[in-house]
């Protein structure tokens with residue numbers, strides 16, 4: 001390899017385990033030379049969370065700071081459907097999401113990413129409005145973290161798979177400085193956008209810019225896709241092994257507009273596969 005590696009050139013990270021203590025995650029991320037990373041701040045399959053211990057929070061923050069890491073992301077629980085029309089469920093979701101925001105703020109984490117949700121039981125328009133209404137109840141101007149809506153693959157009745165839908169949610173948000181988008185390469189490809197060819201990538205990013213605005217693009221999930229374009233199936237694959245392929249990923253890791261935008265791997269093997277993912281990306285870096 002000549003010149004900079006991908007972790008030096010871009011702000012690359014990955015989803016990292018918090019097993020044994022949340023403060024262990026920065027060290028785990030550093031093993032891959034990551035300068036950023038993503039975690040769950042609580043068991044993502046449960047509604048309730050154990051309170052964060054002050055000493056754990058301090059250790060976590062010291063680890064992040066001493067390693068010069070930035071743009072850290074929390075991924076919210078998969079259980080939270082912010083689009084639900086069910087009022088009882090909705091108050092439960094709002095409470096749990098509020099807890100996610102509080103935990104991110106206690107940890108001093110910049111971004112809280114969530115899946116916009118599913119329109120099950122309601123219309124698409126109503127689902128988008130429910131998401132915006134719930135966010136408006138939750139977002140406080142004094143909050144530190146920025147909430148990111150993740151682009152979805154459009155599987156089942158999930159919303160947020162078109163840039164127009166995401167823009168419609170963002171338009172209805174009152175405190176606009178605290179929301180943005182996390183662009184998942186697998187999901188956007190599965191949702192039908194050509195980000196694999198050079199021209200398709202340029203066109204897609206132009207479209208993102210004119211619909212949502214590139215200033216709203218605060219983070220990426222870098223994943224290859226097991227399924228093809230427009231499959232509407234959310235199945236991640238190791239970098240270079242899927243239908244998006246290394247050509248698609250190459251478009252992102254060579255786009256210097258995003259050199260300081262966190263890009264987190266969420267590939268199926270997790271920490272067991274990141275070395276291989278990084279090797280594939282390093283081989284695809286263009287000399288500038």
Ligand SMILES: [Zn+2]
Nearest residue numbers: 150184221266
């Ligand atoms: Zn993702």
Ligand SMILES: [Zn+2]
Nearest residue numbers: 187234235236
């Ligand atoms: Zn996914």
